Amino acid sequence: GEAPPPPWSLLVGNVGDCAAVLCRGGAALPVSDAHKPARPDEAARIRRAGGWVTEDEDGISRVCGELSVARALGDADYKGMAGKDLDAMFFLFPEGHPREFSGDLIVGEPEFRSLALGPGDAFLLLACDGLWDVMDEQTAVEVARELLAEEEGKAAAAAG
Template identity: 45%
Template sequence: MSAAAVAPSSPAFRQAERGLEAAAAAAVDLAVPERDLSASTEPPQFVPSIRSGSFSDIGYRSSMEDEHIRIDDLSAPLGSLLRCPTPSAFYALFDGHGGPDAAAYVKRHAIRFLFDDAKFPRASSEADKDFVESVENSVRQAFLLADLAMAEDCTVSSSSGTTALTALVFGRFLLVANAGDCRAVLCRKGKAVEMSQDHKPIHASERQRVEQCGGFVYDGYLNGVLSVTRALGDWDLKVPPQGSPSPLIAEPEFRHTILTEDDEFLIIGCDGIWDVMSSQYAVSVVRRGLRRHDDPQRCARELVMEALRLNTADNLTVVVVCFSESTAVRLRPVATGSSVPV
């Protein structure tokens, strides 16, 4: 969004920001092949009809460190301040560690970091490549702003941190940004398409980056203490000696696609889900639920309950986003004989 269009300090912007934060709070209570953005052969009349559900459970932990945001319609709270293709929606999942402070802080300020401080861009078409690049830059800046803000805020412990995954929908354009080990999985014709990469020390590319920055991986943990290589906060691990780059970074990675009628729903889940099941297994659980009752809220709960049944040991949060008013009638059987690995 252009800074000249609406000043961040103006009453209109403050009112919109309060409305968006209220909407987010209310909602919480309750390797992908990228398609050519300028040469899609899909029927142009397809427009996602977005609805979602979410569910969280403390699991077998003594405290809850997950936070999430679920906004199916950004135009309602932002109004004319958001000039982007419609429908427009925003989802985020923050999986905290070292206490709940960092995840709660990022959730509380996410709207300001993304739509105010990052100067969110405007466009009339999701096929505008300049718009796509601008959105990625804004989201990247929002992640880094949130990370730096926690370094300066005395209410957040320097040993507290959080992973962060955000998903934005503008018209048919879906953009996922991830730093950490939450995961977003798109169901495309019954098949799981991973829209994010888990940032764990055991992954070769992340391990190489960590070691180039002077860090080390011991028993699957960054510097022997952290199970992820990207996170917001954790500033006691981000002050390396002699000004060298930190092995732990808040830089997100992006994946995006143009949604079509083949895309049924998106699952966003914390690592407690993926510790005990594959992406395809999760897609099959949600798909089965949608066939029975067509309720994304119940599907989110059923996926959490399945992870508990499989003896996950972590906090659990799931968001399920459907891209049509009635998903059940669109679901086609997956080819027989295909296995569903756990």
């Protein structure tokens, strides 16, 4: 049979521009990937559906020049467009585009990852692109560790 699960485990599911990072022994361990249009697998899926991926001057990739996320629970304008008349749509179609889509440009399907937790695992950071676009994972973990140590010091002083 199968081995029993470890005493502590973490299951992370994500869809969209959020990503989770575990602090393991003081180091940042990414446990999920944000669904950015520039991700090769997401860009390929978008192109298969008839969409395209652009990149802004500031390096942000976008689905059809608009949306900066490749998966989302909302964004209904990017779903269910296969076979629809797109003449009234808001997209600025690239030259030569057939003006039709064969599938959803944005999907709501989450990705899951499970991992065993150990004594060196301190906390999980869960954030959206508002953080990850301006701070790398290790810096975010270091800032969080400093803030947690500060709060623990305050709590110890108040108790002591």
